[in-house]
Amino acid sequence: MLGYILRRLLLVIPTLIGITLIVFTLTRMVPGGPIERMMTAYQMANQQQSSQHSIAGNTLSESQLDQLKEYYGFDKPIIESYFEWLGKLVRLDLGESTRYYEPVWDTIKERLPISIFYGVCTLIITYLIAIPLGIYKALKHGETADFATSLVVFLGYAIPNYIVAIALLYTFSFHFEWFPMGGFSSDEFDYLPWQDQVWDIIKHATLPLIAYISGSFAVMTFMVKNALLDNLSAQYVQTAIAKGMSFKQATFRHALRNSLIPLATHFGNNISVILMGSFLIETIFNIDGFGLLGYESLIERDYPVVMGILVISAVLTLLGNILSDICVALVDPRIRFGTKT
Numbered sequence: 001m002l003g004y005i006l007r008r009l010l011l012v013i014p015t016l017i018g019i020t021l022i023v024f025t026l027t028r029m030v031p032g033g034p035i036e037r038m039m040t041a042y043q044m045a046n047q048q049q050s051s052q053h054s055i056a057g058n059t060l061s062e063s064q065l066d067q068l069k070e071y072y073g074f075d076k077p078i079i080e081s082y083f084e085w086l087g088k089l090v091r092l093d094l095g096e097s098t099r100y101y102e103p104v105w106d107t108i109k110e111r112l113p114i115s116i117f118y119g120v121c122t123l124i125i126t127y128l129i130a131i132p133l134g135i136y137k138a139l140k141h142g143e144t145a146d147f148a149t150s151l152v153v154f155l156g157y158a159i160p161n162y163i164v165a166i167a168l169l170y171t172f173s174f175h176f177e178w179f180p181m182g183g184f185s186s187d188e189f190d191y192l193p194w195q196d197q198v199w200d201i202i203k204h205a206t207l208p209l210i211a212y213i214s215g216s217f218a219v220m221t222f223m224v225k226n227a228l229l230d231n232l233s234a235q236y237v238q239t240a241i242a243k244g245m246s247f248k249q250a251t252f253r254h255a256l257r258n259s260l261i262p263l264a265t266h267f268g269n270n271i272s273v274i275l276m277g278s279f280l281i282e283t284i285f286n287i288d289g290f291g292l293l294g295y296e297s298l299i300e301r302d303y304p305v306v307m308g309i310l311v312i313s314a315v316l317t318l319l320g321n322i323l324s325d326i327c328v329a330l331v332d333p334r335i336r337f338g339t340k341t
Contacts (some may be wrong), residue, residue: 005322012318017086019314020307024082027303028074036301089311095304099297104308108293114184115290121205122212123270129217131263134224135256141229157218162280165211169284172207180204182286208285216270223262231255264327267320 069075076084088095094104133149140146156164173179180186186200231237232255240250279295281287290309297305 005326008322008325012315012322015318016311016314020086020089020310021082023310024085024307025078027306028078028081085307094308094311097297097302097305099300099302099305104304107305108290108308108312111289111293114287118205118208118212118287118289121209122216125209126213126217126220126270127263129213130220131224131260133217134221135228137221137225138228138232138259139251141225153218153221156214157222159214161211161215162284164214165208165281165284168207168210179207182284184287208281208287211281211285220263220266223266224259227259227262228255231258261328264330265324267324267327270320 074081085095092105094108096102097104097107100107133153137146137149137153169181173181180203182204184201184204185197186192186204189197189200192200228251232251234255237250237255240254241247245253279291282289282292283295293305294309296302297309
């Protein structure tokens with residue numbers, strides 16, 4: 001397995017280069033970049049004044065435009081600019097934000113703890129709900145309990161998580177005032193004792209976590225249920241029962257392990273998706289996380305931040321795929337990497 005993992009890790013490099021090159025090229029080709037936005041702001045600020053020289057209706061001279069292009073790296077060919085950016089990336093330099101005027105990593109790392117908190121909590125709670133509920137629904141298939149729980153699961157699957165977020169915020173924060181209206185913590189958080197700080201984070205995180213979990217747990221629940229039903233009807237389970245093993249033993253010793261293979265397959269992908277967050281939920285609850293930062297950076301054409309977030313998300317996705325393969329190998333004894341059959 002070690003050789004397989006090393007080969008997959010080596011493939012991360014060309015894949016990452018291909019992804020970043022495509023997006024980097026698009027950022028240079030689409031209109032409305034940082035220079036155009038700056039010229040628009042400059043023009044609006046000086047709309048009552050006449051300029052000495054105008055280029056295409058703008059209020060900046062050619063020398064000023066050349067200085068801006070050089071500052072933002074638009075004065076060189078795309079390939080040359082890309083490899084210059086890639087050289088900085090190798091040195092772990094993501095560049096400087098054109099919106100915040102600070103290093104991109106400093107902008108990202110401020111949101112990183114928040115994204116990790118919500119991502120890890122969502123992942124853990126989702127699996128803690130989906131696996132037992134999926135097993136329960138499979139064992140009670142066709143019974144009243146199965147239909148009753150299916151109603152909740154179908155609602156979670158059918159209703160978008162941002163609609164759930166709005167409903168939760170209106171009901172429990174605005175109407176009943178049981179939870180804060182948004183944010184990650186209170187303004188006086190730094191002055192509270194640690195017990196109150198923990199409780200403050202719990203109060204702020206409860207509703208967003210419910211919104212995050214509402215959709216993901218439904219898919220995983222049905223995945224566990226369907227996989228377990230297929231394995232319970234398989235011949236090897238029937239054979240184990242015919243040899244004297246109880247139904248409970250056959251379920252949890254044999255069928256359940258094989259039923260976890262689909263979850264293991266999606267485990268790595270879930271990490272990358274959940275850690276990036278949802279900009280809609282973060283906007284609704286005023287959470288300054290990865291999702292909202294990526295959305296705002298894209299709208300504001302803050303390309304260095306966009307590329308920085310792209311690198312992190314691409315690396316997480318590629319490493320997540322490798323992690324999924326490792327999880328499948330641990331769950332499925334039939335898989336042996338690097339061996340010939």
